[in-house]
Amino acid sequence: MSALFEPYTLRDVTIPNRVWMPPMCQYSAAPEGPDAGAPTDWHFAHYAARTAGGTGLIIVEATAVRPEGRITPYDLGIWNDTQVEAFRRITRFLSDQGTIPAVQLAHAGRKASTDQPWKGGAPVGPDAHGWQPVAPSPLAFDERHPVPTELTLAQIQEVVGQFADAARRALDAGFEIAEIHGAHGYLIGNFLSPHSNHRTDAYGGSYENRTRFALEVVDAVREVWPDDKPLFFRISATDWLQKGGWTPDDTVRFARDLQAHGIDLLDVSSGGNASGVHIPTGPGYQVPFAARVKAETTLPVAAVGLITEVEQAEKILANDEADAVLLGRELLRNPSWARLAARELGGDAQVHVPDQYHRSV
Numbered sequence: 001m002s003a004l005f006e007p008y009t010l011r012d013v014t015i016p017n018r019v020w021m022p023p024m025c026q027y028s029a030a031p032e033g034p035d036a037g038a039p040t041d042w043h044f045a046h047y048a049a050r051t052a053g054g055t056g057l058i059i060v061e062a063t064a065v066r067p068e069g070r071i072t073p074y075d076l077g078i079w080n081d082t083q084v085e086a087f088r089r090i091t092r093f094l095s096d097q098g099t100i101p102a103v104q105l106a107h108a109g110r111k112a113s114t115d116q117p118w119k120g121g122a123p124v125g126p127d128a129h130g131w132q133p134v135a136p137s138p139l140a141f142d143e144r145h146p147v148p149t150e151l152t153l154a155q156i157q158e159v160v161g162q163f164a165d166a167a168r169r170a171l172d173a174g175f176e177i178a179e180i181h182g183a184h185g186y187l188i189g190n191f192l193s194p195h196s197n198h199r200t201d202a203y204g205g206s207y208e209n210r211t212r213f214a215l216e217v218v219d220a221v222r223e224v225w226p227d228d229k230p231l232f233f234r235i236s237a238t239d240w241l242q243k244g245g246w247t248p249d250d251t252v253r254f255a256r257d258l259q260a261h262g263i264d265l266l267d268v269s270s271g272g273n274a275s276g277v278h279i280p281t282g283p284g285y286q287v288p289f290a291a292r293v294k295a296e297t298t299l300p301v302a303a304v305g306l307i308t309e310v311e312q313a314e315k316i317l318a319n320d321e322a323d324a325v326l327l328g329r330e331l332l333r334n335p336s337w338a339r340l341a342a343r344e345l346g347g348d349a350q351v352h353v354p355d356q357y358h359r360s361v
């Protein structure tokens, strides 16, 4: 019995298999003008190819709730109706082919306003479509980045509302699942970690205060996101700091809080909030963080990070370390990974193959 190709139901949504695509920014939208932040032909072709390859769930890349929440000026956004209409072309195609369309709702916080990675990824100012980033505290990510502006209490509430508006639009655009981006050192992660949050008001200091913003976002999104549709949260399980950062213990505790606030699955990543740390990467290097949440809580989890082999992926699920696997760069290399995995496993491993491709089964 193949674990990878067993369907998975959360609330009223059944995902056809456990081979999922994590959010991966393409930095390929218009930076300004009427189509700013809207998906383009590139996005359609990119997501359509992974759909035709049998991927069970596709989480569309970090999509900004407001223009200043983009990582680069070329990121996707979901703050207006033009964007909603453009997303519909993608969600319609995915749904028609049996792939569940999800979207990651994001605000980049102190790491916003940088150039496309292939152009060096340096912070950019207004002369290159950039802007001044915001964060819980005026602490720069590293010596390259500017010192962000500290959000006021009123501005924090505004951003909470922007996440809810974005979720409403994502629903309208045809997404079945929304994921809140709490990982990789962007705005929500900036609040969670004592490394980047030095506030002395209700949003900083204690664990309860540092998690307040994240939980307010979760509550606001859950209120507009229908009860029959799942809501995911992506977390960095650790800052990889020896001390003074967010830790795997915090993640386990927070997983229980997230579940109590209506989150259905934790997407467990790591890092991104502290510069200059050593991350011991290697095959499946983040799986133990997901496995710990799975073992110590009742919240379902997805594992991500250098999962590339069929046998490796099967084992993660069979050993109960995660409920699903997310394959990032491997799916960039090979959009048909799921289809080829089903073929390799044989037996009951069934995957949707588009009619047009049947002669290749």
Ligand SMILES: Cc1cc2nc3c(=O)[nH]c(=O)nc-3n(C[C@H](O)[C@H](O)[C@H](O)COP(=O)(O)O)c2cc1C
Pocket (backbone or CB within 6 Å): 022, 023, 024, 025, 026, 061, 062, 104, 181, 183, 184, 234, 269, 304, 305, 306, 307, 326, 327, 328, 329, 330
């Ligand atoms: C090109 C690229 C863009 C990415 N963009 C995002 C993103 O938008 N949101 C996010 O949470 N992670 C992002 N990531 C991280 C991936 O989702 C994933 O966690 C990471 O690549 C590790 O998985 P892998 O080893 O299977 O690639 C990105 C990674 C890549 C390679």
